[in-house]
Structure formats: C-alpha cells, structure tokens
Amino acid sequence: MGxxxxxxxxxxxxxxxxxxxxxxxxxxxxxxYGPLGSVLKDKVYGEWKNLYASIGGxxxxxxxxxPESVLKASGHVDRFIxxxxxxxxxxxxxxxxxxxxxKGVDMVPSGVEDAWKIMKELSVKCPRCGGELGEPxxxxxxxxxxxxxERFYLRPETAQGIFVNFKLLLNFNRGKLPMIVYxxxxxxxxxxxxxxxxxxxxxxxxxxxxxxxxxxVNGYFKxxxxxxxxxxxxxxxEHHMSLPEAVNKNIILSEDHAYFLEKTMEFAIRIGIDxxxxxxxxxxxxxLAHYSRDCWDLEFLMDGSWVxxxxxxxxxxxxxxxxxxxxxxxxxxxxxxxxxxIEPASGIDRMVMAxxxxxxxxxxxxxxxxxxxxxxxxxxxAVLPLQKKDGLSEKARExxxxxxxxxxxxxxxxxxxxxxxxxxxxxxxxxxxxTIDYETLEREVVTVRERDxxxxxxxxxxxxxxxxxxxxxxxxxxxxxxxxx
RNA sequence: GCGAGAAUAGUGUAGUGGUUAUCACAGGGGCUUCCCAAGCCCUUAACCCGGGUUCGAAUCCCGGUUCUCGCACCA
Numbered sequence: 327m328g329x330x331x332x333x334x335x336x337x338x339x340x341x342x343x344x345x346x347x348x349x350x351x352x353x354x355x356x357x358x359y360g361p362l363g364s365v366l367k368d369k370v371y372g373e374w375k376n377l378y379a380s381i382g383g384x385x386x387x388x389x390x391x392x393p394e395s396v397l398k399a400s401g402h403v404d405r406f407i408x409x410x411x412x413x414x415x416x417x418x419x420x421x422x423x424x425x426x427x428x429k430g431v432d433m434v435p436s437g438v439e440d441a442w443k444i445m446k447e448l449s450v451k452c453p454r455c456g457g458e459l460g461e462p463x464x465x466x467x468x469x470x471x472x473x474x475x476e477r478f479y480l481r482p483e484t485a486q487g488i489f490v491n492f493k494l495l496l497n498f499n500r501g502k503l504p505m506i507v508y509x510x511x512x513x514x515x516x517x518x519x520x521x522x523x524x525x526x527x528x529x530x531x532x533x534x535x536x537x538x539x540x541x542x543v544n545g546y547f548k549x550x551x552x553x554x555x556x557x558x559x560x561x562x563x564e565h566h567m568s569l570p571e572a573v574n575k576n577i578i579l580s581e582d583h584a585y586f587l588e589k590t591m592e593f594a595i596r597i598g599i600d601x602x603x604x605x606x607x608x609x610x611x612x613x614l615a616h617y618s619r620d621c622w623d624l625e626f627l628m629d630g631s632w633v634x635x636x637x638x639x640x641x642x643x644x645x646x647x648x649x650x651x652x653x654x655x656x657x658x659x660x661x662x663x664x665x666x667x668i669e670p671a672s673g674i675d676r677m678v679m680a681x682x683x684x685x686x687x688x689x690x691x692x693x694x695x696x697x698x699x700x701x702x703x704x705x706x707x708a709v710l711p712l713q714k715k716d717g718l719s720e721k722a723r724e725x726x727x728x729x730x731x732x733x734x735x736x737x738x739x740x741x742x743x744x745x746x747x748x749x750x751x752x753x754x755x756x757x758x759x760x761t762i763d764y765e766t767l768e769r770e771v772v773t774v775r776e777r778d779x780x781x782x783x784x785x786x787x788x789x790x791x792x793x794x795x796x797x798x799x800x801x802x803x804x805x806x807x808x809x810x811x
Numbered sequence: 812g813c814g815a816g817a818a819u820a821g822u823g824u825a826g827u828g829g830u831u832a833u834c835a836c837a838g839g840g841g842c843u844u845c846c847c848a849a850g851c852c853c854u855u856a857a858c859c860c861g862g863g864u865u866c867g868a869a870u871c872c873c874g875g876u877u878c879u880c881g882c883a884c885c886a
Contacts, residue, residue: 335822335823336822338821338822339821339822339837340821345877345878348859348877349859350860350876351859351860351875351876351877352859352876352877352878353876353877354876354877354878401886402886405886406886408886412812419812419813419883419884420883421884454813467884467885467886468886482886515885515886517884517885518812518883518884518885519812519883519884519885521878521879526885615886616886617886691847691848692848693847693848710846712845712846713843713845715845741838741839741840742839742848743843743845743846743847743848743849744845744846744847745845745846745847745848745849746847746848746849747847747848748846748847748848749847749848750837750848752847752848753848761846763845763846773846775846775847780847782846782847
C-alpha cells in the first residue's frame with residue numbers, strides 16, 4: 327500500500343478527511359475535513375499566522391467572489407480561460423491556442439467566432455487522428471459566477487485581495503515598507519482531472535503572504551540559518567548548502583527571496599513535516615506563472631514523487647503595476663516607485679497531507695502510531711480509567727472534568743480494555759494518555775503514558791498536571807513530537 | 812477529458828443469474844484474575860446511482876458518478 331493510500335484509509339476511518347458529498351456519489355476534487363482534520367488544519371493555520379505575525383506581518387480577510395475587472399487586471403481572465411475544441415472522431419480536446427501555434431500562428435483569438443474563422447482558414451485538423459474538429463468553446467479554469475448580468479469569478483488565489491487593498495494597508499502600516507500582509511482562505515480552480523485526495527482539489531485552503539519591499543533596498547531581510555538544504559536550480563543542478571551560501575554563490579538571486587525560503591522551511595518543520603523529505607526547486611523559465619519573475623517551490627516527497635507544498639515567487643511589480651494601470655489609482659509608495667513583491671504561497675491541505683505522511687509509523691506488531699508534534703495533535707491528552715469498576719470510572723471522570731477546564735480538547739474513553747484504548751489514541755496521534763488506576767484512588771497520583779515510546783511515568787500527582795498549559799509544555803512530560811528534523 | 816481496470820457494512824474483503832449476502836478488523840454492550848488492539852458472549856452495520864434484459868440481477872447490458880493506472884492538463 328502506498329503512503330498516500332495509508333493516509334487516505336486512516337483519514338476516512340478516523341475522521342481526518344474524506345471525499346465530499348459521497349451519499350450522492352461524490353464529486354472529484356472536493357473533500358471534507360472531519361472532526362480531527364478540522365482541528366489539525368486550524369493548527370497549521372495557527373502556526374503559520376504566528377510565524378508571520380512574529381516578523382511583523384498583518385492579516386487581512388477578503389472575499390472569494392471577485393469581480394471580473396480585478397482578474398482582468400491580474401491577467402487571470404486572459405490566462406485562465408482557454409478556447410478549446412473537441413475532435414468529432416476521437417473526442418480528444420485541445421487548446422485552440424496551441425493548435426494555432428503548431429501551425430506557426432502565434433496569436434490568441436479574440437473569441438469563439440474569431441477562433442472558428444481562423445481554424446477554418448488554416449483548415450486545422452485533429453493532431454491525434456486527423457479527424458474533423460468541432461466549433462470552439464470557452465474552457466474556464468476559474469469558476470464563473472453571474473450575478474444580475476455582471477460577471478464574477480471565484481478567486482484562483484487569495485493574493486489579489488491583498489494587492490487591491492495595497493493603499494489602505496500601506497496607510498494602516500503608516501506608510502512604511504517593508505510591509506508583510508498575509509491571508510488565509512479558500513482558492514478555487516476548475517481542475518480538469520483532480521486526483522490524489524487533498525493534493526489536487528477544485529476548492530482548497532491557501533495561506534498566502536505578500537511581502538512588499540522597497541526595490542531600492544536589497545537585503546532588508548537576510549537568511550541566517552546554517553542548516554544545509556537541498557536546492558535544485560532551474561538548470562537541474564543539485565546543491566546541498568545553507569541559504570546564505572546559496573545567495574553568495576548566486577544560486578538564489580536575492581537575500582530577501584532567500585529569507586522567505588528560510589521562513590517557509592521553518593514553518594514546515596514547526597508543524598512536523600519531515601525535513602528529509604523536503605527540497606527547494608527553482609522553476610524553469612518556461613514554467614513560470616505569468617506574474618512571476620522567479621520562483622522556488624518547497625517540495626515534499628511522497629510515494630516517490632515531489633509535490634509542491636509552497637511556492638515562493640518573486641512577483642516583482644507585476645500586480646501593483648497592472649492594478650494601477652487598470653484602476654487608474656496611484657499605487658506607488660513614493661513618487662513613481664512601485665513596491666516589489668515576494669510571495670510565499672502555501673497549500674494548507676497539502677501541508678496537512680505532508681504532516682500525516684511524515685507522522686505515520688507502523689510498529690512491528692502492525693499497529694500504527696501517528697507521531698504528530700505535541701502542538702499539532704488534535705487531542706493533546708486522553709484520560710483513561712484502567713477499568714470501569716471499583717470507582718475508577720467515577721474518579722477518572724472527576725479528573726477529566728478538571729483537565730477539561732485547562733485543556734478543552736482533552737478526550738475521555740473507558741470502553742473495552744486499556745490496551746485497545748492506548749492503541750486508538752496512538753492511531754490519531756494523541757501524545758499522552760493519563761491513566762487512572764488504584765493508586766489514584768489511594769494517593770491522587772496518575773500514570774502518564776507516552777505515545778511513541780509507550781513508556782509510562784508513574785506516580786505523578788495529578789494536580790501537578792493542572793498547573794501549566796500542561797500537555798504541550800509541561801516539563802513533567804518528556805518525549806513525543808518525535809518527527810526528527 | 813481520452814483509454815484500460817475497478818466500485819459489496821466505518822475499513823479491508825468473499826461471492827460467475829435463485830445465499831437469511833461471506834469473513835476479518837473497527838464500532839457499541841457485557842463478562843473477565845485488568846497497563847498496551849488478549850479471550851469469551853451479545854450487538855450495530857453493506858451490494859455506488861439510474862435505466863434495461865430476465866420468472867428472478869450484487870452477478871448480464873446501457874448511461875451516469877467516483878476511484879486506480881497510463882496519456883493529456885496542472886495557469
């Protein structure tokens with residue numbers, strides 16, 4: 327069974343995520359987060375916000391429903407709607423633009439009629455079977471919405487909500503650059519063939535950061551980490567070196583860009599993604615998005631292939647320049663100068679997958695423990711009576727109620743045998759189980775059992791567990807969170 | 812989207828025209844000499860959807876949906 331399959335099976339069974347609308351047959355590319363996945367996803371967002379807040383970032387929240395004018399300016403309307411045509415014989419579909427370019431005609435037809443006319447003039451045939459092609463039609467990579475005759479789209483990225491607010495945000499920031507703005511939210515892409523669970527979806531969670539820099543100041547942000555990283559440059563050369571060194575050797579072209587690679591790596595590690603499965607890969611010139619001058623992706627290795635989880639793009643002045651031109655508003659930060667933008671954009675759902683895959687461990691006896699970091703586990707602690715009899719159940723509930731006051735996500739379970747309950751918590755990544763036994767009845771002490779080592783710490787006065795935000799930072803409790811980075 | 816295969820309890824599966832639809836695990840309840848999914852008893856729970864063929868369909872046919880693998884797509 328592949329890594330992805332293991333996670334999908336566990337996720338569906340234990341409530342991390344599953345396909346949406348399944349009682350109606352399901353829809354490809356849409357997934358629900360279950361009770362555990364919702365908490366995990368929120369914790370990922372939480373760590374992400376903490377990281378960017380800690381370096382001075384500010385948050386914004388803008389709509390998904392976006393007027394066409396905005397996406398016209400950003401280039402998405404032209405780049406995200408293709409004219410397509412289908413072969414009448416073999417049913418394959420093709421982009422009209424690429425068919426014309428095969429004929430040596432480099433132009434984008436202005437509409438369906440224009441395209442149809444040109445296709446007839448050049449007598450374009452199906453490149454697969456030579457068959458006759460049908461009338462072209464619009465193929466939307468964005469989801470269009472019509473409201474009283476006005477056209478909107480669901481946003482393909484959250485970024486535009488930040489760019490269009492640049493003036494208001496800069497005013498909030500009291501005119502100062504650099505300015506770091508971040509937004510969490512859903513993005514939408516009409517994927518032709520969504521696959522692989524949370525990896526390619528039609529609707530997905532994004533965390534996007536737009537860093538606005540004064541282009542006259544280079545190296546406002548500098549990477550510091552000495553840690554060696556795996557870098558793959560646009561010419562396919564592998565490098566194993568620290569980020570400052572990569573800047574010195576001109577592999578990464580700007581210190582500011584490298585700094586946000588550093589922050590991205592820091593974030594991935596902080597949420598428990600295995601650093602041995604991570605690399606940065608620079609986009610080739612021909613794969614850069616229309617708005618991007620340079621881009622490094624953080625990629626995660628799963629089932630033998632690398633999947634993008636964050637793209638750190640240098641968008642230059644593309645977006646502000648276009649919005650200035652299309653809206654007529656002055657978006658310069660001083661005089662004529664436009665801010666330059668670095669954008670670390672993370673796929674939150676992919677990060678959740680990466681966490682689950684990094685944490686998944688099968689023991690020799692065949693049972694699974696999820697080695698989630700303590701700060702990520704949906705249930706930080708479970709309270710388990712050794713058995714139900716002899717007042718253990720009552721005592722356990724009493725202690726559980728106390729613990730609930732400081733840790734609302736504590737979990738209680740008294741069904742079946744104790745071993746089964748430990749196993750159940752291991753599988754969903756709960757780092758600690760507090761066991762209430764006969765000693766507790768006599769001396770108010772409990773046993774704490776650690777998930778990965780299965781070791782027990784005996785004779786802990788349970789009152790001591792109530793004095794800290796206990797199950798994430800209590801010094802009494804060691805171990806756990808054992809994804810090595 | 813194309814081509815090929817697949818879809819049966821929560822999960823994994825058996826079942827080639829007539830079965831009370833198999834088994835395991837998981838879930839719930841109980842017993843138990845009770846600290847790692849032990850054992851025993853009881854129990855919940857499924858043929859993807861819609862048409863068709865047939866006396867009779869989980870099983871055969873058609874369409875849809877979803878999944879897997881290849882191709883294409885991934886701004």
